[in-house]
Amino acid sequence: MAQTIPHYRKLYEILRKHIVDGVYKEGDLLPSENELCSVYNITRPTVRQALYALVNDGYIKKQQGKGSIVHALPKGIGILSIAGTTSALGGKNLETRIIKKPSVVPWEENFFFKLSDTEIESGCIKLVRLRLFNGKPIFYDINYLPNINLPRFTSRNFRNKSLFDILRVSYGIEVKGGEQKIRAIRASAEISRYLGVQAGHPILHLERKFDTNRFGYYFYSSIFCNTENQAVFGIF
Amino acid sequence: MAQTIPHYRKLYEILRKHIVDGVYKEGDLLPSENELCSVYNITRPTVRQALYALVNDGYIKKQQGKGSIVHALPKGIGILSIAGTTSALGGKNLETRIIKKPSVVPWEENFFFKLSDTEIESGCIKLVRLRLFNGKPIFYDINYLPNINLPRFTSRNFRNKSLFDILRVSYGIEVKGGEQKIRAIRASAEISRYLGVQAGHPILHLERKFDTNRFGYYFYSSIFCNTENQAVFGIF
DNA sequence: AAAAATAACTTGTATATACAAGTTTAATTG
DNA sequence: CAATTAAACTTGTATATACAAGTTATTTTT
Numbered sequence: 001m002a003q004t005i006p007h008y009r010k011l012y013e014i015l016r017k018h019i020v021d022g023v024y025k026e027g028d029l030l031p032s033e034n035e036l037c038s039v040y041n042i043t044r045p046t047v048r049q050a051l052y053a054l055v056n057d058g059y060i061k062k063q064q065g066k067g068s069i070v071h072a073l074p075k076g077i078g079i080l081s082i083a084g085t086t087s088a089l090g091g092k093n094l095e096t097r098i099i100k101k102p103s104v105v106p107w108e109e110n111f112f113f114k115l116s117d118t119e120i121e122s123g124c125i126k127l128v129r130l131r132l133f134n135g136k137p138i139f140y141d142i143n144y145l146p147n148i149n150l151p152r153f154t155s156r157n158f159r160n161k162s163l164f165d166i167l168r169v170s171y172g173i174e175v176k177g178g179e180q181k182i183r184a185i186r187a188s189a190e191i192s193r194y195l196g197v198q199a200g201h202p203i204l205h206l207e208r209k210f211d212t213n214r215f216g217y218y219f220y221s222s223i224f225c226n227t228e229n230q231a232v233f234g235i236f
Numbered sequence: 237m238a239q240t241i242p243h244y245r246k247l248y249e250i251l252r253k254h255i256v257d258g259v260y261k262e263g264d265l266l267p268s269e270n271e272l273c274s275v276y277n278i279t280r281p282t283v284r285q286a287l288y289a290l291v292n293d294g295y296i297k298k299q300q301g302k303g304s305i306v307h308a309l310p311k312g313i314g315i316l317s318i319a320g321t322t323s324a325l326g327g328k329n330l331e332t333r334i335i336k337k338p339s340v341v342p343w344e345e346n347f348f349f350k351l352s353d354t355e356i357e358s359g360c361i362k363l364v365r366l367r368l369f370n371g372k373p374i375f376y377d378i379n380y381l382p383n384i385n386l387p388r389f390t391s392r393n394f395r396n397k398s399l400f401d402i403l404r405v406s407y408g409i410e411v412k413g414g415e416q417k418i419r420a421i422r423a424s425a426e427i428s429r430y431l432g433v434q435a436g437h438p439i440l441h442l443e444r445k446f447d448t449n450r451f452g453y454y455f456y457s458s459i460f461c462n463t464e465n466q467a468v469f470g471i472f
Numbered sequence: 473a474a475a476a477a478t479a480a481c482t483t484g485t486a487t488a489t490a491c492a493a494g495t496t497t498a499a500t501t502g
Numbered sequence: 503c504a505a506t507t508a509a510a511c512t513t514g515t516a517t518a519t520a521c522a523a524g525t526t527a528t529t530t531t532t
Contacts, residue, residue: 004492006515032482043517045281048483056292058415063451064483065524179294181467184420184438202420202438207467215299231417231443234472240522242485268512279487284513300513301494 007042011050019059019070030060030068058235093134095160099194100128102154104147111144112181112207113220123147125154127163130194138230140194144220173217178210187224195226204232243278247286255295255306266296266304294471329370331396335430336364338390340383347380348417348443349456359383361390363399366430374466376430380456409453414446423460431462440468 018024031039036047051068054060060068107115107124124144131139143163145153150171158166167173183205192199204225209218225232254260267275272283287304290296296304343351343360360380367375379399381389386407394402403409419441428435440461445454461468 008515034482043519044483045518046516049515051483061447062483063524065481065526067482067525177472179469179471181469182418182440183463183467184440184461185463186438202422204418204420204440211297225420227419227421231419233415233417235415236413236470244485265512270512279489280513281488282486285485287513298513299494301496301511303495303512 007040008046008049008053011036011040011042011047012053015050015054016057016059019054024070026070026072028070029066030070032067095132095135096158097130097132098128098158099130099140100126102127102145102156102158104154107144111220112222113209113218116216118148118216119146119218125150127158129158133230136229137195137226139223139225140191141221141223144222146217146219148217167212172214174213175210176213178208178218180206180208182206191224195224197226197228201226201228203227243276244282244285244289247272247276247278247283248289251286251290252293252295255290256309260306262306262308264306265302266306268303331368331371332394333366333368334364334394335366335376336362338363338381338392338394340390343380347456348458349415349445349454352452354384354452355382355454361386363394365394369466372465373431374462376427376460378458380458382453382455384453403448408450410449411446412449414444414454416442416444418442427460431460433462433464437462437464439463 015024015030024030030036030051033044033047033051036042036050037044040047051060051062054068055062059071061071062068102125104123105126107120123146125147127143127145129139129141129143130137131141153171156166156170164175167175185203185205187195187197187199187201187203189199191203192201195201195203197203204227206221206223206225208221208223210220211218251260251266260266266272266287269280269283269287272278272286273280276283287296287298290304291298295307297307298304338361340359341362343356359382361383363379363381365375365377365379366373367377389407392402392406400411403411421439421441423431423433423435423437423439425435427439428437431437431439433439440463442457442459442461444457444459446456447454
């Protein structure tokens with residue numbers, strides 16, 4: 001065992017996987033809290049912590065007196081929640097092209113989120129990608145990561161790989177939440193070329209700040225999204 | 237006392253109010269969990285339940301070993317979270333005009349969320365509003381409520397009143413969460429007229445389904461938002 | 473057979489306690 | 503004085519328990 005994973009986290013992962021795999025289907029009831037207690041040999045507050053996380057992530061709904069009801073799996077692009085695009089789309093029909101390999105650059109003037117002095121001094125690793133779903137370009141995203149303790153990051157291969165996964169596996173950085181600003185804009189000439197739409201076409205623009213388990217370490221994405229054929233989906 | 241409000245809920249409201257009122261400012265630490273225990277005479281799990289709700293709503297962040305750190309208050313329009321538009325904008329500079337008074341109509345064909353048989357049979361109360369922020373039209377929203385046990389709803393006055401508040405105060409219906417689909421679209425002739433933009437102007441379109449404390453009762457909003465001057469904001 | 477009361481389940485709230493793990497401050501040591 | 507160590511704080515995880523409140527199934531009564 002590398003490190004101890006909390007019991008509630010393990011149960012969360014188990015139940016989540018069961019729901020995603022269809023063991024429990026939409027409208028089904030999960031085993032009652034007391035059943036989960038005896039099956040996994042943990043106490044009810046711990047079970048409830050796992051269930052509460054599932055509620056938070058939109059997998060179940062709870063009803064007093066009845067139980068934990070499995071929620072319909074999101075059908076659109078679940079980019080609004082905490083998941084990265086790869087897991088949001090299932091990864092199957094997703095292709096990622098690198099438009100600009102990661103390189104260290106100074107931060108842009110008037111960055112869309114307020115930066116700390118440390119972040120500004122460290123410089124910024126910029127990575128530009130195009131993501132295609134079923135062969136059609138859907139996302140054009142520019143990613144900005146403070147250049148703090150990310151050895152060999154710029155020489156990594158990102159093609160068809162999840163940024164979230166690389167950060168987690170190689171650097172132990174996990175995304176815990178964040179904030180975002182959303183606008184509808186006209187596609188610029190460059191964006192329209194990449195997304196395969198006419199210039200001036202309405203585009204969804206998301207500016208996101210990701211909060212991580214590494215204290216004080218944030219990273220940022222500016223995402224241009226063609227929502228003509230597929231809406232962006234979220235729960236709240 | 238009308239009904240018993242849970243202790244954790246009371247503490248949540250107290251701390252939330254203090255943060256909003258500026259008693260605790262951005263970056264400040266809330267009193268420690270043990271301090272809150274002794275001040276309010278409750279135990280730590282109860283205190284933690286309140287703090288966890290504050291984390292969930294984006295008011296604080298927690299750091300192990302340090303404490304509960306007050307988060308910056310959202311500056312954009314916090315419509316993506318659970319709050320209704322009124323509370324999201326502070327209500328101060330918000331004006332609500334009724335475009336179409338609430339009336340019972342059949343549900344539209346191909347409604348943007350799947351409806352149950354009960355919902356379809358009951359019919360739909362439709363209410364169309366225009367919401368202005370600092371005198372400028374920002375939201376054009378169409379609200380759809382299943383016509384189930386909402387006495388005198390169609391004869392109520394909604395001008396400059398919060399739909400959420402009316403549902404809560406008059407009918408005991410509280411919004412608990414929901415799901416939404418987001419797109420960038422071109423403004424239609426009608427929308428552009430109401431929002432004061434040129435036809436074809438990019439508009440943010442949100443289709444939302446609200447989940448309530450009344451089991452099985454949902455209501456729906458289709459919101460057209462001019463994000464030219466103000467982005468829509470959300471935490472996740 | 474239908475209605476009402478009861479029992480058996482479910483989740484919601486709350487207490488009391490314990491130790492682990494991360495952060496800060498104070499004391500000790502060199 | 504500087505570096506290290508220890509203590510005192512913080513939040514994180516977990517157990518064990520109790521009763522309230524909502525839902526469903528059963529039993530009893532009418």
